[in-house]
Amino acid sequence: MQKQVNLQQALNNKTLVKAIAGINNVDLASVEAVVTAANQAGVQAIDVAATPEVVAHARALTDAILFASSVEPKALLAAVEAGADVAELGNFDGLYAKGQFFGAEAVLKLAQETLSLIGDKAPVCVTIPGHLSVTVQLELLAKLKTMGCFMVQTEGAIRLLGSTPEVKLLATTEKALLAIENAKVLAKANILPVMAASGLNASNVALAIKAGAVAVGIGAAINQLSSVEAMVEELQAIQQAVTSTAGVATLAVAV
Numbered sequence: 001m002q003k004q005v006n007l008q009q010a011l012n013n014k015t016l017v018k019a020i021a022g023i024n025n026v027d028l029a030s031v032e033a034v035v036t037a038a039n040q041a042g043v044q045a046i047d048v049a050a051t052p053e054v055v056a057h058a059r060a061l062t063d064a065i066l067f068a069s070s071v072e073p074k075a076l077l078a079a080v081e082a083g084a085d086v087a088e089l090g091n092f093d094g095l096y097a098k099g100q101f102f103g104a105e106a107v108l109k110l111a112q113e114t115l116s117l118i119g120d121k122a123p124v125c126v127t128i129p130g131h132l133s134v135t136v137q138l139e140l141l142a143k144l145k146t147m148g149c150f151m152v153q154t155e156g157a158i159r160l161l162g163s164t165p166e167v168k169l170l171a172t173t174e175k176a177l178l179a180i181e182n183a184k185v186l187a188k189a190n191i192l193p194v195m196a197a198s199g200l201n202a203s204n205v206a207l208a209i210k211a212g213a214v215a216v217g218i219g220a221a222i223n224q225l226s227s228v229e230a231m232v233e234e235l236q237a238i239q240q241a242v243t244s245t246a247g248v249a250t251l252a253v254a255v
Helices: 002-013 028-041 052-061 073-082 104-118 134-147 172-188 205-210 228-254
Strands: 016-020 045-049 065-070 086-089 124-127 151-153 158-160 166-168 194-197 215-218
Touching: 002 016, 002 065, 016 028, 016 194, 016 228, 028 045, 028 052, 028 228, 045 052, 052 065, 052 073, 065 073, 073 086, 073 104, 086 104, 104 124, 104 134, 134 172, 172 194, 172 205, 205 215, 205 228, 215 228
Parallel strands: 016 045, 016 215, 045 065, 065 086, 086 124, 124 151, 151 194, 194 215
Antiparallel strands: 158 166
């Protein structure tokens, strides 16, 4: 119960930073490195693959708010039962290289199944595919709210439609800008809390908060680093940027 209170408070303050170990990362040593770095950096949330073994391992190492990610509703239920605090349907961008794409109807179907299985055991966060048009993203957002989802996460992706559908490989900066732009549009609708993710790092994360995101997900920026110490340094810089920017934004609203 306290975890949910902490989560809501962080979202209200726009200061939630989530360290992402990766939806496909089931290497316990790699996951442990991310969890250790997150603990040392003092970030409030960690996202791991939704397998009982990974979730249980991470849960034993941290008191942070633990997200578990998968595109399989039953896996999300198992993750919650293993100790995850939030079930996250997504992140989809980690699956595009495998040729797995999710349209709005597919996301809604998976979200409904996830909500039905999990019930009130944990809040459900849904990643909105970044390759969908802005109009479709907004329609999806409204429907997810009606269904009972707790929050959504954005991503940066562009899908090329041709004889062999694929997602265009974007540079980190391009992914970040697209994810931030998606967050801006969805946050402006004021329907559900929005977390921005995809290509974010210490140099651009403030833009996500300024765009209206109440939380940020950090994956590649830490997973590409070779040591826990380097991860800690990056996460601390990100946390500082988020906290400073959120404070200015809150002050501006108050004034």
